[in-house]
Amino acid sequence: MGRPPTLEDVARVxxxxxxxxxxxxxxxxxxDPAIQETVRAAVRTTGYAPNSAARSLVTRRxxxxxxxxxxxxxxxxxxxxxxxxxxxxxxxxxxxGVMGALRPRGMHPxxxxxxxxxxxxxxxAHLRQGIADGALLVSTHGEDPLPGxxxxxxxxxxxxxxxxxxxxxxxxxxxxxxxxxxAAEHLLARGCRRPVTICGxxxxxxxxxxxxxxxxxxxxxxxxxxxxxxGNFTASAGEQSMTRLLREHPDLDGVxxxxxxxxxxxxxxxxxxxxxxxxxxxxVGFDDSSAATATRPELTTVRQPVEEMAGEMVRLLLTALxxxxxxxxxxxxxxxxxxxxSA
Amino acid sequence: MGRPPTLEDVARVxxxxxxxxxxxxxxxxxxDPAIQETVRAAVRTTGYAPNSAARSLVTRRxxxxxxxxxxxxxxxxxxxxxxxxxxxxxxxxxxxGVMGALRPRGMHPxxxxxxxxxxxxxxxAHLRQGIADGALLVSTHGEDPLPGxxxxxxxxxxxxxxxxxxxxxxxxxxxxxxxxxxAAEHLLARGCRRPVTICGxxxxxxxxxxxxxxxxxxxxxxxxxxxxxxGNFTASAGEQSMTRLLREHPDLDGVxxxxxxxxxxxxxxxxxxxxxxxxxxxxVGFDDSSAATATRPELTTVRQPVEEMAGEMVRLLLTALxxxxxxxxxxxxxxxxxxxxSA
DNA sequence: GCGCAACGGGAGAGCGCTCTCCCGCTCTCC
DNA sequence: GGAGAGCGGGAGAGCGCTCTCCCGTTGCGC
Numbered sequence: 001m002g003r004p005p006t007l008e009d010v011a012r013v014x015x016x017x018x019x020x021x022x023x024x025x026x027x028x029x030x031x032d033p034a035i036q037e038t039v040r041a042a043v044r045t046t047g048y049a050p051n052s053a054a055r056s057l058v059t060r061r062x063x064x065x066x067x068x069x070x071x072x073x074x075x076x077x078x079x080x081x082x083x084x085x086x087x088x089x090x091x092x093x094x095x096x097g098v099m100g101a102l103r104p105r106g107m108h109p110x111x112x113x114x115x116x117x118x119x120x121x122x123x124x125a126h127l128r129q130g131i132a133d134g135a136l137l138v139s140t141h142g143e144d145p146l147p148g149x150x151x152x153x154x155x156x157x158x159x160x161x162x163x164x165x166x167x168x169x170x171x172x173x174x175x176x177x178x179x180x181x182x183a184a185e186h187l188l189a190r191g192c193r194r195p196v197t198i199c200g201x202x203x204x205x206x207x208x209x210x211x212x213x214x215x216x217x218x219x220x221x222x223x224x225x226x227x228x229x230x231g232n233f234t235a236s237a238g239e240q241s242m243t244r245l246l247r248e249h250p251d252l253d254g255v256x257x258x259x260x261x262x263x264x265x266x267x268x269x270x271x272x273x274x275x276x277x278x279x280x281x282x283x284v285g286f287d288d289s290s291a292a293t294a295t296r297p298e299l300t301t302v303r304q305p306v307e308e309m310a311g312e313m314v315r316l317l318l319t320a321l322x323x324x325x326x327x328x329x330x331x332x333x334x335x336x337x338x339x340x341x342s343a
Numbered sequence: 344m345g346r347p348p349t350l351e352d353v354a355r356v357x358x359x360x361x362x363x364x365x366x367x368x369x370x371x372x373x374x375d376p377a378i379q380e381t382v383r384a385a386v387r388t389t390g391y392a393p394n395s396a397a398r399s400l401v402t403r404r405x406x407x408x409x410x411x412x413x414x415x416x417x418x419x420x421x422x423x424x425x426x427x428x429x430x431x432x433x434x435x436x437x438x439x440g441v442m443g444a445l446r447p448r449g450m451h452p453x454x455x456x457x458x459x460x461x462x463x464x465x466x467x468a469h470l471r472q473g474i475a476d477g478a479l480l481v482s483t484h485g486e487d488p489l490p491g492x493x494x495x496x497x498x499x500x501x502x503x504x505x506x507x508x509x510x511x512x513x514x515x516x517x518x519x520x521x522x523x524x525x526a527a528e529h530l531l532a533r534g535c536r537r538p539v540t541i542c543g544x545x546x547x548x549x550x551x552x553x554x555x556x557x558x559x560x561x562x563x564x565x566x567x568x569x570x571x572x573x574g575n576f577t578a579s580a581g582e583q584s585m586t587r588l589l590r591e592h593p594d595l596d597g598v599x600x601x602x603x604x605x606x607x608x609x610x611x612x613x614x615x616x617x618x619x620x621x622x623x624x625x626x627v628g629f630d631d632s633s634a635a636t637a638t639r640p641e642l643t644t645v646r647q648p649v650e651e652m653a654g655e656m657v658r659l660l661l662t663a664l665x666x667x668x669x670x671x672x673x674x675x676x677x678x679x680x681x682x683x684x685s686a
Numbered sequence: 687g688c689g690c691a692a693c694g695g696g697a698g699a700g701c702g703c704t705c706t707c708c709c710g711c712t713c714t715c716c
Numbered sequence: 717g718g719a720g721a722g723c724g725g726g727a728g729a730g731c732g733c734t735c736t737c738c739c740g741t742t743g744c745g746c
Contacts, residue, residue, distance in 0.1 A: 004497075006702055017726045022704060032724065049471040053405065054702035056396040057731050063474065064407070064453060082442075086435030087633040096429045099456055106465070108474070110407060110451045113442060122449070128392040131406065131451070154347075235637055268639055290430040294578055296611055349732055360696045365734060375694065397732035400701050693742075703731085712723080 005046040014042035025050060056130075063107045065317060066132040067098055068123055070114040071140030081115045084234060085140070088261065089289040090306060094138055094160065097310025105318070109136070120146050127155045134317045136310075139163070142203040156324070158317045160309065161206060170316045170328035172309045176206050179302040179335030180213030183256045183284040186300065186337055188221050190282055192254030196227040198241040198266060200258035207233075210258045210286060227252070231262050238262030242269040253281055254343070260285040264295040267342060282343035297341035309333055348389040357385035368393060399473075406450045407475040408660060410441055411466055413457040414483030424458045427577060428483070431604065432632040433649060437481055437503065440653025448661070452479070463489050470498045477660045479653075482506070485546040499667070501660045503652065504549060513659045513671035515652045519549050522645040522678030523556030526599045526627040529643065529680055531564050533625055535597030539570040541584040541609060543601035550576075553601045553629060570595070574605050581605030585612040596624055597686070603628040607638045610685060625686035640684035652676055 011018045016035060023029050024039040031039075042048075056062045069085055085091055098109050110132050114120045127135055127150065134156035137147060147167040150157045159171035187195055197214055200207025211228065218226050229245050231237030238257060242265060245252060255270075257263035263285030267277050275281045277297055285292055285301035292299035312331050320328065354361045359378060366372050367382040374382075385391075399405045412428055428434055441452050453475050457463045470478055470493065477499035480490060490510040493500045502514035530538055540557055543550025554571065561569050572588050574580030581600060585608060588595060598613075600606035606628030610620050618624045620640055628635055631646035655674050663671065 019726060051702050052472040052474045053396055053399040057400050058704045082439050086439045087432055089430055092429030096425050099454065108453045108455060110453050111438065111442065112451060129395040131395045363695060394732050401734045
């Protein structure tokens with residue numbers, strides 16, 4: 001009794017064929033109710049659990065999907081990158097959304113980090129071996145080669161955010177420009193006269209578009225030029241940018257930060273410098289992450305429905321898996337403005 | 344050419360047997376260098392990638408380990424629980440440490456959440472089917488039945504934190520009492536006279552031990568009774584607890600919070616109430632998570648080397664996998680005090 | 687020169703499952 | 717009453733890989 005029971009064992013105990021046991025377990029075809037019960041009893045007494053490797057060998061499905069976080073070109077500090085990834089609430093939300101959509105289907109996400117060229121090769125190699133049924137890819141950098149590598153390796157892939165260069169893979173994304181416009185109009189409506197912005201990294205499309213959208217909306221209302229400091233979506237970048245903007249534009253009265261982490265840092269800097277938020281300076285963030293409600297005052301922010309977007313990624317991947325020949329689908333989500341206390 | 348190339352195809356192209364190709368790919372035995380090159384060339388021209396399902400079927404190894412986050416008994420709000428898990432930096436650190444140790448071995452973590460009885464059954468069922476080689480389990484609640492379920496299902500398991508009731512599984516843990524003592528002595532050394540503590544949930548061993556260690560150390564120095572408010576390791580709990588302690592003990596001059604998230608919230612409350620940190624009130628946290636350095640002033644805290652502990656879990660699991668009959672091993676880590684600005 | 691390792695390669699038996707056939711039976715309909 | 721459809725079950729062929737045997741070839745010591 002050393003080895004775990006197999007279908008064969010269950011069949012012998014139940015006095016039926018392997019095929020019948022398989023049918024009962026998978027519910028693939030009608031089986032006589034009495035026999036079904038016999039089989040189920042045999043499964044119970046033997047303590048049988050189907051071997052998933054054997055199953056995937058023939059079904060060509062593993063029930064796993066690779067959840068790949070990719071970014072940081074060469075020369076970056078990998079450890080720092082990992083620290084960034086695991087501390088940014090954004091990725092937790094992605095995982096949450098992915099798991100929520102996977103779970104009812106009995107599937108699981110397999111975490112993969114691709115922060116170096118080597119790691120990327122590894123990820124592609126493993127995925128090509130069929131370790132997972134497909135890949136959900138979140139790139140944190142603009143010119144990530146991974147989407148292209150994955151698709152040309154024949155791995156079913158769905159991306160978070162439209163890739164910089166077109167790739168035959170579906171994606172979900174947010175209408176960043178609209179979100180930034182919402183932020184701009186809200187600041188203006190509150191009477192903000194001297195807005196500034198802490199924008200995201202400009203080599204990332206999302207960073208670019210949030211800045212564009214904000215600037216365009218501001219321009220439409222007579223603010224042709226809005227001072228801007230670039231940050232890389234981290235708290236310390238937000239701190240530095242806010243400090244600089246404050247020094248160069250001491251009369252600023254409104255800040256739009258391209259994500260909540262930077263907005264939060266901006267609020268901290270402002271308060272340390274004696275500015276009241278929102279009375280002296282209004283601050284609007286982006287994402288509506290947990291950082292938004294953890295900040296005092298709570299952040300007014302542009303909501304990006306990350307969990308739903310991640311869930312949609314799963315759905316897109318699953319349909320791509322079902323009909324591999326169909327052209328990739330994509331979905332763009334619309335942001336909302338969530339008004340709280342900071343603006 | 345529809346189906347992906349198999350070993351057989353490579354063997355045909357290279358003009359050798361399947362076995363030889365397998366040997367070259369896995370480097371299992373000496374193979375004539377010339378033949379090796381031929382085989383490698385054939386692999387390249389065919390674009391061959393070994394099928395991992397077929398491989399695991401015979402090797403009985405998947406290269407995946409389940410990373411299970413478990414907790415929240417019945418009746419809990421699952422969505423809220425997930426939000427908690429994914430926003431607490433602690434779990435990110437666990438994932439980071441696990442991936443760091445798994446990666447050089449070409450393995451991957453498979454994320455599994457077990458926040459309800461159903462989910463627990465699912466997790467056990469999947470793991471029994473061999474979807475992963477073993478499980479790394481992080482329980483957030485004391486009386487979690489999952490460790491027992493897993494071990495009696497024959498799943499190789501390593502736990503983060505010693506389980507409430509003994510289970511035949513290895514674990515890693517921290518000397519929580521020592522850490523709390525460090526915090527107490529530091530507060531005392533700074534001249535703190537009226538300490539209070541925001542302790543963790545008392546149904547979790549870590550919460551209990553941190554409180555005990557703190558109280559014992561305080562008692563040794565003449566503070567027989569230290570006011571305490573219980574929190575569940577979240578920021579909002581920290582906020583409420585601090586507010587209450589401040590109301591009931593307005594003259595407090597030192598706070599020990601059982602984790603950084605609560606310490607951070609405590610700092611915020613204190614400052615909002617006009618107390619200066621650390622001049623009026625010293626605050627010590629626990630964990631040394633990213634929250635510690637994101638707080639202003641930066642948190643003095645007891646360092647829990649979560650990443651290393653998680654890496655050790657992987658190592659323990661791997662050795663358990665190698666020698667299934669050996670008794671489970673465990674490792675206890677020692678905490679350090681990290682002195683920053685808040686105390 | 688002979689025996690014996692040791693080496694390098696091939697053949698083939700599974701690993702445990704699914705799924706396509708195929709077959710016998712019953713039921714219906716004319 | 718007979719034909720045809722449909723249902724429920726079994727037999728068996730793989731899925732693609734690893735690994736144990738087995739065998740021919742060298743190399744070396746005596």
